[in-house]
Amino acid sequence: MFISKVMTRNVVTIDKDDDISQAQEKMSKHLIRHLPVVDENNLLIGIVTDRDIRSALPSSHFIEENGPEEWKRFSTCKIKDIMTKDPVTISPQDTIQDALILLFKKHFGALPVVVEQQKLIGIITVRDLLREFINVLGLEEPGTLMGIIVENKIGQMKKIVDAISEENISFGSILVSRYWDEGRRAVFPYLLTQNIGPLKIKIKKMGFTLLDPMEW
Amino acid sequence: MKRTGYLYDERFLLHDTGPDHPESPKRLKAIHQGIKDAGFLSKLTIFQASRADLKWVETVHEKNYIERFEAACRSGNPIFDYPDNRICAESYETALLAVGGILDAANRVLMGKLDNVFCAVRPPGHHAEYDQAMGFCYFNNAAIAARYLQVEWGIQRIGIVDFDVHHGNGTQHIFEEDPDVFYYSIHQHPTFAFPGTGRAFETGSGKGTGTTRNYPVLPGHGDKEYHGLIQRDLIPVLEAFSPDVIIVSAGFDAHVDDDMSDIKLSTQGYTRIMEKILALADLYSNGRVISVLEGGYCLKRLPELGANHVKSLLGI
Numbered sequence: 398m399f400i401s402k403v404m405t406r407n408v409v410t411i412d413k414d415d416d417i418s419q420a421q422e423k424m425s426k427h428l429i430r431h432l433p434v435v436d437e438n439n440l441l442i443g444i445v446t447d448r449d450i451r452s453a454l455p456s457s458h459f460i461e462e463n464g465p466e467e468w469k470r471f472s473t474c475k476i477k478d479i480m481t482k483d484p485v486t487i488s489p490q491d492t493i494q495d496a497l498i499l500l501f502k503k504h505f506g507a508l509p510v511v512v513e514q515q516k517l518i519g520i521i522t523v524r525d526l527l528r529e530f531i532n533v534l535g536l537e538e539p540g541t542l543m544g545i546i547v548e549n550k551i552g553q554m555k556k557i558v559d560a561i562s563e564e565n566i567s568f569g570s571i572l573v574s575r576y577w578d579e580g581r582r583a584v585f586p587y588l589l590t591q592n593i594g595p596l597k598i599k600i601k602k603m604g605f606t607l608l609d610p611m612e613w
Numbered sequence: 614m615k616r617t618g619y620l621y622d623e624r625f626l627l628h629d630t631g632p633d634h635p636e637s638p639k640r641l642k643a644i645h646q647g648i649k650d651a652g653f654l655s656k657l658t659i660f661q662a663s664r665a666d667l668k669w670v671e672t673v674h675e676k677n678y679i680e681r682f683e684a685a686c687r688s689g690n691p692i693f694d695y696p697d698n699r700i701c702a703e704s705y706e707t708a709l710l711a712v713g714g715i716l717d718a719a720n721r722v723l724m725g726k727l728d729n730v731f732c733a734v735r736p737p738g739h740h741a742e743y744d745q746a747m748g749f750c751y752f753n754n755a756a757i758a759a760r761y762l763q764v765e766w767g768i769q770r771i772g773i774v775d776f777d778v779h780h781g782n783g784t785q786h787i788f789e790e791d792p793d794v795f796y797y798s799i800h801q802h803p804t805f806a807f808p809g810t811g812r813a814f815e816t817g818s819g820k821g822t823g824t825t826r827n828y829p830v831l832p833g834h835g836d837k838e839y840h841g842l843i844q845r846d847l848i849p850v851l852e853a854f855s856p857d858v859i860i861v862s863a864g865f866d867a868h869v870d871d872d873m874s875d876i877k878l879s880t881q882g883y884t885r886i887m888e889k890i891l892a893l894a895d896l897y898s899n900g901r902v903i904s905v906l907e908g909g910y911c912l913k914r915l916p917e918l919g920a921n922h923v924k925s926l927l928g929i
Contacts, residue, residue, distance in 0.1 A: 536809060538809075539695070539740070539747055539748060539782070539807060539808030539809055539810075540807060540808065540809055541806060541807045541809075542804065542805065565696060566696070567696065589695065589696075590695075590696065590697050590807070591697050591740075591748045591749065591779065591807040591808070591873070592634070592635055592697060592873075594635065594872040594873060594910075595633065597872070609832075609833075610805045610831075610832035610833070610875050611831065611832055611833050613804075613805075
């Protein structure tokens with residue numbers, strides 16, 4: 398799946414000459430933690446995160462002791478002074494897998510999506526990936542998850558899929574845990590039905606082991 | 614002994630789901646036979662169903678959905694909305710009869726002619742959404758009963774206790790924002806069971822925040838866990854809400870011998886659950902309990918489960 402399909406297109410951005418309090422306002426209004434910083438031509442020049450803002454401000458205890466004017470003094474700092482310049486970006490033609498690995502490896506929460514000359518066209522965040530994860534698991538459709546242990550050899554999955562199809566049951570998703578036990582895999586079909594009793598019996602008769610749900 | 618009503622109508626058997634479907638007419642026959650064999654029929658006020666006025670169904674379901682369901686049954690198509698939902702030409706009328714019977718049951722309880730009632734109906738209802746059939750359910754019987762109590766009888770606070778092994782997604786969603794209807798469901802954890810909703814963090818929304826409660830139970834658990842949570846959680850929560858009437862979504866598929874789930878309630882375990890609910894109703898709801906059949910598919914166990922259920926209602 399391409400980034401262009403998953404990213405958020407209406408990006409909330411900020412100007413480098415805006416101040417911290419404006420950034421805070423935008424973040425809390427839109428429930429977000431990342432603001433790409435763009436110039437007048439919508440070219441990406443930086444990114445400012447919730448953490449950048451927190452570390453630029455004095456602690457709430459300090460403000461309590463020294464008065465709100467202290468907060469004002471810091472909250473008028475400019476974005477350009479706290480932002481990360483030239484942040485890591487991703488292209489709309491990259492894939493969701495690219496984003497998954499990049500965000501995981503770099504410990505980032507979001508990646509601005511840019512096209513040639515750093516023109517900002519979107520943003521992809523951990524939340525976008527979570528939404529897609531819910532989607533690929535089929536969690537928003539009513540169904541029942543099954544757990545089946547199979548030998549690690551060719552053709553096992555086909556038997557299971559055939560057995561399920563013969564019962565006229567649709568798949569919401571199917572996951573494979575490749576390394577369950579030595580030489581064995583666990584297959585988790587999510588089936589769009591309430592009625593898996595007969596299928597369970599059939600799968601057992603075929604010689605497969607159903608996984609005890611408490612062992613998942 | 615309480616004055617207990619028993620809604621049973623052979624026309625509920627006309628909803629034909631075809632061969633090998635677990636939600637079969639045999640379920641109802643088994644329950645009825647169990648009640649009969651236990652010698653309880655003479656102790657019960659038995660009554661048959663009358664067709665519901667559509668205006669009550671419309672208090673819960675989208676008009677267009679009701680029409681779609683009727684058309685699907687007329688068309689001869691054996692499936693409605695999901696392959697799980699098997700229908701026949703009579704399914705629409707049967708579903709209307711079930712609703713009508715339950716509303717009649719509600720009248721009898723509210724008029725004081727009955728203390729409580731068991732509505733042995735098909736098709737079941739708690740998965741049915743505002744505009745969608747799901748999990749063998751077409752009209753949400755319990756939800757329509759609750760709306761009827763609100764509108765026709767001006768009942769302020771209604772408690773719905775759902776102990777079917779599956780989460781009653783339809784009932785929850787219909788009353789999610791309603792602070793006057795408390796939906797309490799105990800069911801197998803949604804990661805391991807249909808339909809995948811009913812997580813503990815689903816607690817209602819808007820004005821109804823706090824009047825939805827889900828208690829997921831892990832696979833393999835049974836009597837001990839159920840009774841612990843009833844004692845610890847269900848009783849204090851419903852005491853605090855203090856419902857004027859309790860509707861029970863009675864599903865018997867958490868029984869250890871029912872292969873629809875991995876929950877291991879015993880027959881006695883079921884009786885104890887119902888007794889706790891009835892004791893609550895005696896304290897807070899003037900004993901008024903309207904029990905509506907949901908799931909339960911083990912034909913071997915349904916006779917005893919049905920008989921014990923009625924026995925608890927009778928208080929004998």
